[in-house]
Amino acid sequence: MAKKARKKAAHSRPDTVKWTAQQMKKNPGASMTDLKKLGNAAGYHVYPLIIGLARKELGWSRPK
Numbered sequence: 192m193a194k195k196a197r198k199k200a201a202h203s204r205p206d207t208v209k210w211t212a213q214q215m216k217k218n219p220g221a222s223m224t225d226l227k228k229l230g231n232a233a234g235y236h237v238y239p240l241i242i243g244l245a246r247k248e249l250g251w252s253r254p255k
Contacts, residue, residue, distance in 0.1 A: 201234040204244075210235055211245040 202210070207230070214229055215221060221229075223242060230237035246253070 202236075204241070207235045207237065207241050208244045208248060211237055211241050212248045215242075215245055215251075216249060 210233070211226060211230065214226060218225075223237075223239070226242065227237045243253075
């Protein structure tokens with residue numbers, strides 16, 4: 192039985208990080224679930240690494 196082919200991401204990782212950072216800047220209290228839902232609606236694949244890279248881009252420290 193053949194494996195299912197993975198769907199190619201609509202946007203590159205840097206584009207996704209930039210988009211996620213913009214969303215986080217607009218709404219700093221947004222949860223990961225909120226960002227994932229917004230991302231899916233806009234065609235971005237948001238996952239924990241992307242959120243970490245977006246926080247780094249914004250200069251926000253890691254939550255303790």
